[in-house]
Amino acid sequence: MKWSLLLPILSALSLGSCYSIRSSSGGGQDVKADKNRSLQPADIKVPVGYKIEVVASDLTFPTGITFDDEGRIYVTESGYSYGEVFLEPKLVRIEKDGSKVTVVTGEKNGPWNGVFHHSGSFYIAEGGQMEGGKIIRITTDGKQQVLVEGLPSLGDHHTNGPVVHNGYIYFGQGVATNSGVPGKDSKEFGWLERHPEFHDIPCKDITLAGVNFMTDDLLGSKQVKDTTGAFLPYGTPSTEGQVIKGALPCSGSVMRVLLSGGPLELVAWGFRNPYGLAFNKEGTLFVTDNGYDDRGSRPVWGAGDLLWKVEEGKWYGWPDYSGHQGIAEDGFSVPGEAAPKKLLQTDPSEPPHAAAVMGVHSSSNGFDISRSAEFGFEGEAIIAQFGDMAPGVGKVLSPVGFKVVRVDTGTGVVRDLVVNRQGSGPASRLDVGGIERPVAVRFSPDGTALYIVDFGIMLTSEEGPQPLERTGVIWKMTKIK
Amino acid sequence: MRTLALIALLIICGCSNRIMTPAEDEKLVLSPEAVEGQKVFMEYCNKCHPGGMSGLGPAIINKELPGVLIRAQVRTGLGTMPAFNEEQLAEDELDAIVTYLTSL
Numbered sequence: 001m002k003w004s005l006l007l008p009i010l011s012a013l014s015l016g017s018c019y020s021i022r023s024s025s026g027g028g029q030d031v032k033a034d035k036n037r038s039l040q041p042a043d044i045k046v047p048v049g050y051k052i053e054v055v056a057s058d059l060t061f062p063t064g065i066t067f068d069d070e071g072r073i074y075v076t077e078s079g080y081s082y083g084e085v086f087l088e089p090k091l092v093r094i095e096k097d098g099s100k101v102t103v104v105t106g107e108k109n110g111p112w113n114g115v116f117h118h119s120g121s122f123y124i125a126e127g128g129q130m131e132g133g134k135i136i137r138i139t140t141d142g143k144q145q146v147l148v149e150g151l152p153s154l155g156d157h158h159t160n161g162p163v164v165h166n167g168y169i170y171f172g173q174g175v176a177t178n179s180g181v182p183g184k185d186s187k188e189f190g191w192l193e194r195h196p197e198f199h200d201i202p203c204k205d206i207t208l209a210g211v212n213f214m215t216d217d218l219l220g221s222k223q224v225k226d227t228t229g230a231f232l233p234y235g236t237p238s239t240e241g242q243v244i245k246g247a248l249p250c251s252g253s254v255m256r257v258l259l260s261g262g263p264l265e266l267v268a269w270g271f272r273n274p275y276g277l278a279f280n281k282e283g284t285l286f287v288t289d290n291g292y293d294d295r296g297s298r299p300v301w302g303a304g305d306l307l308w309k310v311e312e313g314k315w316y317g318w319p320d321y322s323g324h325q326g327i328a329e330d331g332f333s334v335p336g337e338a339a340p341k342k343l344l345q346t347d348p349s350e351p352p353h354a355a356a357v358m359g360v361h362s363s364s365n366g367f368d369i370s371r372s373a374e375f376g377f378e379g380e381a382i383i384a385q386f387g388d389m390a391p392g393v394g395k396v397l398s399p400v401g402f403k404v405v406r407v408d409t410g411t412g413v414v415r416d417l418v419v420n421r422q423g424s425g426p427a428s429r430l431d432v433g434g435i436e437r438p439v440a441v442r443f444s445p446d447g448t449a450l451y452i453v454d455f456g457i458m459l460t461s462e463e464g465p466q467p468l469e470r471t472g473v474i475w476k477m478t479k480i481k
Numbered sequence: 482m483r484t485l486a487l488i489a490l491l492i493i494c495g496c497s498n499r500i501m502t503p504a505e506d507e508k509l510v511l512s513p514e515a516v517e518g519q520k521v522f523m524e525y526c527n528k529c530h531p532g533g534m535s536g537l538g539p540a541i542i543n544k545e546l547p548g549v550l551i552r553a554q555v556r557t558g559l560g561t562m563p564a565f566n567e568e569q570l571a572e573d574e575l576d577a578i579v580t581y582l583t584s585l
Contacts (some may be wrong), residue, residue: 019538019561291528295491302537304528331563356525360532398535412523414534424534 017399019335026361026390027399028460031240037457037471040433044475045421052210052477055451056094057127059472060087064114064451065442066122066367068140074103074122075389075453075474079110080129081459082389083458084190085466091115091122091138096476104142109134111158113201114366114440118164118259123147125159125171129191133159135171135257148257148264151249152176154195155186157273157290159342165279168256170267172274172287172481175252176200179327180230180319180343183297187218188392188464190254192234199233200319202270203250207345210240213297228297230319241345252318254287254310270316270351271308275297276383276440278365286355286381286409287311291322294334294394300327301334301394305364307356307381308405317351324353335390356381356412362401366440369406369409374448375479382417384438387426389460399425402453418452418477429458435475451478508580518581521574525565533585536577540561541582 041052055073062075072093081090089112091104098264104122106112113125126134133151138144147169151159157174164170176198186192196219214225221235229238249255254267254274273290280286287308293298303322320327320342333339358364363386370377384402402425404418420427420434427434440453456471511519519572533542538561546554555575565575 252567302529330558331565335561353524360528360537362531362536394537396537397539400531400536411520413519414523414527414532 001036008036019395022050022397024391024395025138025390025398026396026460027402027425027429028387028458028465029390031426031429031459033457033468034460035468035470037427037436037456037473038433039141039473040226041475043427043432043434045416045419045422046477047417048332050477051480052475053476054098054102055476056098056100057473058101058470059092059456059474060469061085061111061467062439062472062474063111063453063455064440065333065451065453066115066117066123067442067445069120073451073474074115074117076112076115076124077109077472078112079106080110080127080128081458081465082189083467085467085469086130087469089126091124100198103137104144106144107131107135113160114157114162115475116161116163116169123162123164123169125161127158127160128153129158130154130194133173135169136343137160147261148227148249152198152201152251154198154223155182155191155200156189160273161202161274161277163279164259164275165283165285167259168265169259170254170256170277170285172271172277173249173251173253173255174275174290175271175318176294176463178293179226179300179340181213181297181299182234183213184218185293185296186234196355197236198234200231200251201268202231202246203248203253204245204315206244206348208238208240208242208244209236209342209345210242211341211343212237215297250446254285256408265432267312268310268314268316270318270321270348272318274308275365278367278369280409281377282367286367286369288367288383289316289354290363292327292332292366293392295392298340299334299337300332300340302332303327304357304360304361305385306354307348307358307364307383307409307412309352309355309409311352315348315351316363321351323357324351351388355409356407356414358383358385358405358407358414359400361390361393361396363387363389364401364405366442366453368441368443368450369407369445370447370450371426372443373446375443375450377406377417379409381409382441382443383407384441384452386437386439386455389458389465391462392460392464399429402426402437402466403435404441418475428459436471436473448478451472451475452477509585511524514577515581515584518574518577518579518584521570522578522581525570526578529562535580542585548583551579551582 155176
């Protein structure tokens with residue numbers, strides 16, 4: 001065999017052996033960092049003709065940003081982080097000199113996952129880890145009014161958004177579990193012991209295939225093994241043909257409620273964690289949807305984060321699809337293990353193709369759509385990628401995410417927009433002064449500036465996430481005039 | 482012994498964890514077929530090789546594999562990489578991906 005052919009073959013073979021040989025190398029792993037972030041905009045790569053600068057720092061778990069009618073900046077500090085850190089969530093105004101004024105302090109029922117200003121009021125998605133999710137209106141005098149409550153947010157994922165459009169408040173509701181079944185990972189997240197009865201709730205009636213999963217006794221039931229089915233509490237098995245009734249509110253959905261008050265309405269369902277929501281100029285709703293993890297009783301491997309174009313009434317595939325691809329097929333099985341089994345006996349409908357597919361474990365979260373020819377990239381979705389939480393979500397060979405990308409919603413092409421110059425990974429891992437974990441973006445009211453909410457440092461290990469308080473930053477990107 | 486050392490070196494290089502800078506996307510000019518290949522790449526390959534870089538899977542833009550090997554690896558899979566049959570990825574789509582990757 002000629003060397004000219006042998007070397008590429010050996011290269012290909014070496015590629016194939018990578019995943020099995022190497023240990024996980026996520027962005028938050030094996031990093032030594034403390035709260036004293038060095039902030040150096042020069043360490044961040046943005047497109048030619050643009051610049052980036054620090055607006056505010058020293059924030060604790062910031063997640064969302066909005067602007068009042070005078071153009072003043074408001075940021076939500078979430079009050080909760082994975083790693084079971086519970087603080088009081090806050091709405092904070094950032095003054096022109098970067099100083100911070102607390103406008104409102106909430107109850108310890110975070111995370112406050114996002115904020116949207118509309119006609120003099122702030123609308124907040126209260127994630128609801130302790131008491132269930134809520135949508136809250138805060139008026140300029142600081143008064144809080146609960147518009148929606150009791151959302152199923154006691155598990156892995158929370159109430160997200162919101163965004164106001166055409167007289168409605170739209171928000172996302174994440175699912176309770178990774179892929180339909182409570183298990184060991186639910187206990188590791190912290191919620192299984194708090195709420196052993198909690199489970200996923202479908203939005204419409206579904207029929208189960210009767211697939212069950214066994215775990216060691218996780219709650220002291222004195223059984224040697226516990227058996228759990230999908231859409232059921234831990235330790236409750238399912239049967240083939242069992243119907244689980246749909247309900248509102250429900251898990252894995254986009255819902256809405258009238259600004260003037262009224263019943264909850266279902267917009268679409270079958271998402272996993274619809275985190276970011278934004279409408280384009282034409283009034284089309286897009287959402288980012290975090291993909292499955294390699295964890296728990298029904299691990300799923302190789303599922304990317306998705307950007308969806310949302311059509312009312314449609315089903316988007318969870319827990320049996322990733323995009324339009326069934327996860328019970330090749331490509332989604334954990335290496336060395338059998339493919340996940342289908343949980344639903346019948347699909348509610350055929351899931352559509354996603355508008356874009358982003359990196360597995362990238363945590364593609366809050367986003368906005370460029371509406372300004374002056375800023376550029378008009379019509380593209382600008383998406384904050386919080387970055388992987390390996391090894392807890394599964395192994396990665398290199399950090400995934402930790403940047404802001406731009407996505408052509410027509411072609412699905414994803415390109416870097418804001419990324420650390422030194423390469424893949426957060427600033428703490430690269431030992432630079434750039435971005436850490438961007439979690440949301442929002443354009444200024446005139447569309448000429450992109451504000452990036454940087455959650456701050458979150459280290460990760462086999463013991464779980466370790467977020468660091470007071471490491472959050474707000475960045476601003478503009479075109480150089 | 483030399484062959485084993487070479488194989489070991491290739492495995493190490495293939496699995497290298499060196500930090501890579503993002504592709505100079507702004508300067509990239511693609512042919513029409515490569516543009517189509519980019520779209521298909523984004524749908525099926527980007528999730529494991531984000532932007533052609535390492536993520537869940539290894540980086541692929543730093544390795545000059547000939548088109549025939551790219552095709553073979555996509556069709557048959559390799560290690561943890563799944564295979565994509567013609568039903569999942571049509572021949573013309575695979576051709577376009579190869580054109581795209583060899584343009585980078």
